Amino acid sequence: MKKEVRVEEAIGMRLAHDLTRIVPGEFKGRAFTKGHVITEADIPGLLNIGKEHIYVLELEEGELHENDAALRMAGVLAGEHMTYDEPHEGKVVLKSSVQGLLKIDKERLLRINMIDEIAVVAKENNTVLEPGDKIAGLRAIPLTIAEEKVADVEKISRESNVFTVKPFRKLRVGIVTTGSEVLKGRIEDKFGPVVRAKLAHFGSEVIEQKIVGDLMEDIQNAVLDFQAQGADMVICTGGMSVDPDDRTPGAIRRVADEVVSYGIPMLPGSMMMLAYREGMPIFGLPGCVIFDPFTSFDVLLPRVLAGEKVTRIEIAELGHGGLI
Numbered sequence: 001m002k003k004e005v006r007v008e009e010a011i012g013m014r015l016a017h018d019l020t021r022i023v024p025g026e027f028k029g030r031a032f033t034k035g036h037v038i039t040e041a042d043i044p045g046l047l048n049i050g051k052e053h054i055y056v057l058e059l060e061e062g063e064l065h066e067n068d069a070a071l072r073m074a075g076v077l078a079g080e081h082m083t084y085d086e087p088h089e090g091k092v093v094l095k096s097s098v099q100g101l102l103k104i105d106k107e108r109l110l111r112i113n114m115i116d117e118i119a120v121v122a123k124e125n126n127t128v129l130e131p132g133d134k135i136a137g138l139r140a141i142p143l144t145i146a147e148e149k150v151a152d153v154e155k156i157s158r159e160s161n162v163f164t165v166k167p168f169r170k171l172r173v174g175i176v177t178t179g180s181e182v183l184k185g186r187i188e189d190k191f192g193p194v195v196r197a198k199l200a201h202f203g204s205e206v207i208e209q210k211i212v213g214d215l216m217e218d219i220q221n222a223v224l225d226f227q228a229q230g231a232d233m234v235i236c237t238g239g240m241s242v243d244p245d246d247r248t249p250g251a252i253r254r255v256a257d258e259v260v261s262y263g264i265p266m267l268p269g270s271m272m273m274l275a276y277r278e279g280m281p282i283f284g285l286p287g288c289v290i291f292d293p294f295t296s297f298d299v300l301l302p303r304v305l306a307g308e309k310v311t312r313i314e315i316a317e318l319g320h321g322g323l324i
């Protein structure tokens with residue numbers, strides 16, 4: 001049960017919830033904390049944030065305060081590699097404690113948000129998380145909520161994880177750089193540094209970069225040599241489009257036992273290829289990767305490093321929102 005009291009008459013009473021102050025461009029946050037005992041000196045401050053009344057709360061059987069509802073939800077939604085702090089203004093934020101890929105069971109998240117007065121607000125599926133990054137904000141909408149609604153969240157969350165953080169594998173990677181202009185020293189290689197930096201960000205290392213020309217056999221042999229050397233992944237660069245000297249997709253096809261896709265419905269990065277040979281991922285990277293800071297490679301690399309086998313349909317789905 002909640003009762004309204006005029007602030008002037010509330011001296012000595014406890015606040016039933018955090019009170020928020022917002023000054024555009026300057027501040028948004030907690031001005032008064034739940035449980036604070038109101039003093040005469042607080043009254044101008046309360047009136048300045050528009051509070052002429054406060055709630056005095058007596059929880060009934062089967063009712064939860066917004067903070068406790070958020071904490072209960074955090075208790076079941078936080079899994080491995082996740083942390084959360086105390087509630088602020090009725091909300092608990094789940095965070096990642098590691099660098100990793102966020103996986104969301106979208107169907108369960110939808111079921112949770114279909115529960116009236118519950119809001120579980122998450123980042124998108126497949127987001128790359130750095131340590132400390134937010135995963136989701138959890139809250140009950142009203143100040144008090146029926147405990148059974150929170151119990152429904154708990155039930156859905158216990159069936160199977162709604163949120164999972166997959167840390168990245170540390171792979172040993174071989175780079176095969178195609179292009180007669182690079183082999184013959186007409187231009188300086190720009191793929192090596194870009195690919196090395198992207199891999200280093202996720203903790204993977206380049207064991208070697210082999211500079212080959214545009215001969216199909218040389219590209220094939222370089223991939224095979226890397227696998228024999230124990231590489232966990234091979235990345236071929238350049239020669240991915242439609243010129244007669246663009247032999248990389250053909251060479252990858254010859255050594256691969258599975259081509260997931262040549263062509264990714266994303267721009268930039270549409271000419272990319274993802275294939276596998278005996279479980280070893282092989283990427284074919286188009287020229288745009290040395291030019292554009294974010295391409296389809298930045299979407300698929302974390303997926304592969306997280307140990308996922310990306311399917312053709314997941315690649316097709318990238319067309320929705322794939323124009324960067």
Ligand SMILES: Nc1nc2c(c(=O)[nH]1)N[C@H]1C(S)=C(S)[C@@H](COP(=O)(O)OP(=O)(O)OC[C@H]3O[C@@H](n4cnc5c(N)ncnc54)[C@H](O)[C@@H]3O)O[C@H]1N2
Pocket residue numbers: 177178179181182187188189190191192237238239240241242243246269270271285286287288289290
């Ligand atoms: N008519 C069409 N033109 C293009 C298509 C297409 O489908 N039809 N696709 C476009 C897309 S998308 C991309 S991306 C580019 C690049 O495709 P490639 O992977 O075939 O790139 P290359 O032809 O090998 O090289 C393009 C450009 O980049 C330079 N390059 C390549 N490798 C290196 C390296 N290791 N270091 C420095 N520079 C490198 C190369 O010298 C060329 O200047 O094609 C579009 N066009």
Ligand code: MOO
Pocket residue numbers: 266267268269270271272286287288289
């Ligand atoms: O592969 Mo290009 O990659 O779309 O700019």
